[in-house]
Amino acid sequence: MGNRLTHILILADLEGSSGCWRYRASSFLTDEWCRACLEMSRDVSAVVSALFKAGVKTITIKDFHRTGYNLFPEMIDSRATLISGYRRGPVPGIGNPNNAQAVMFLGMHAASGSDGFLAHTLTSRIARLEVNHRFLAEIELFAGSLAPWGIRPVFFSGCPVACKQAEVVIENINCFPIDKSRGPENFDARIWRSALAQEAVKSLANHKAKPYEPVGPFNARVTMRDGEAEAARLARRWKFEQAGSQIRICSASIHQLYLELIRLCYLTPTIEKVLPLALVAFNLKGRIGIIRARRRLKRLLQR
Numbered sequence: 001m002g003n004r005l006t007h008i009l010i011l012a013d014l015e016g017s018s019g020c021w022r023y024r025a026s027s028f029l030t031d032e033w034c035r036a037c038l039e040m041s042r043d044v045s046a047v048v049s050a051l052f053k054a055g056v057k058t059i060t061i062k063d064f065h066r067t068g069y070n071l072f073p074e075m076i077d078s079r080a081t082l083i084s085g086y087r088r089g090p091v092p093g094i095g096n097p098n099n100a101q102a103v104m105f106l107g108m109h110a111a112s113g114s115d116g117f118l119a120h121t122l123t124s125r126i127a128r129l130e131v132n133h134r135f136l137a138e139i140e141l142f143a144g145s146l147a148p149w150g151i152r153p154v155f156f157s158g159c160p161v162a163c164k165q166a167e168v169v170i171e172n173i174n175c176f177p178i179d180k181s182r183g184p185e186n187f188d189a190r191i192w193r194s195a196l197a198q199e200a201v202k203s204l205a206n207h208k209a210k211p212y213e214p215v216g217p218f219n220a221r222v223t224m225r226d227g228e229a230e231a232a233r234l235a236r237r238w239k240f241e242q243a244g245s246q247i248r249i250c251s252a253s254i255h256q257l258y259l260e261l262i263r264l265c266y267l268t269p270t271i272e273k274v275l276p277l278a279l280v281a282f283n284l285k286g287r288i289g290i291i292r293a294r295r296r297l298k299r300l301l302q303r
């Protein structure tokens, strides 16, 4: 086939990776997080190696969990480009996706309000997020932000609920679940990881999945976990409509919706004004975090 995929973008999260078994493991600077970073690095590394072996020429990895610094670059084939931390744009968080043809989502989780493993959308402070009367998972925002670049979502891995949500909205995407219902002691990470890598390679033959750009308008109902006072505070900050613990946002496009949700979850108007500077500080925190994780892990593994 002449249209073989040669440039792949990988978006990697931690909750649906093989080393995260409870909330603590997703929390910055805990011992469990350090171990989860190690397993997440192994997962991503397995996929990257398999893709290169299958003939992919260029791989860009974007770490998309919390600080954006959860992967140990020394564990991943150095031919791949790892983007840690966050870029302002043109694609929110990612920066310039260059000429990636397809995107693969690893370690993902289900939407806020649904019953998936550590389900949340953008932040766990959102208890429930419904857009046009159904749960909105992150894949819709991420895949949507890449659609103008013609980047096709071909592969997704996360808990079974997350996979189902991805399949419903993105036609023909290949999914590979991670089942955490039986606990880490009954889970063989090596076997699962090699299957993950094989399935990712198979998705290189996915010529059906199209760039995901749903048509608006989008009516979002955001229920805040901390209740009415928190919702009122955030609504005032951004001039959103609010009723009880719910914030209402109406956006014309998926891109506008994504930007409004980023504002709601991560920014203040002041920080938005100095965003380039704020990102430097934020990314520095992440960089220091992964250095500390590396040191801590050495100690933990010696015990």
Ligand SMILES: [Zn+2]
Binding pocket: 013, 014, 015, 026, 064, 065, 066
């Ligand atoms: Zn995450």
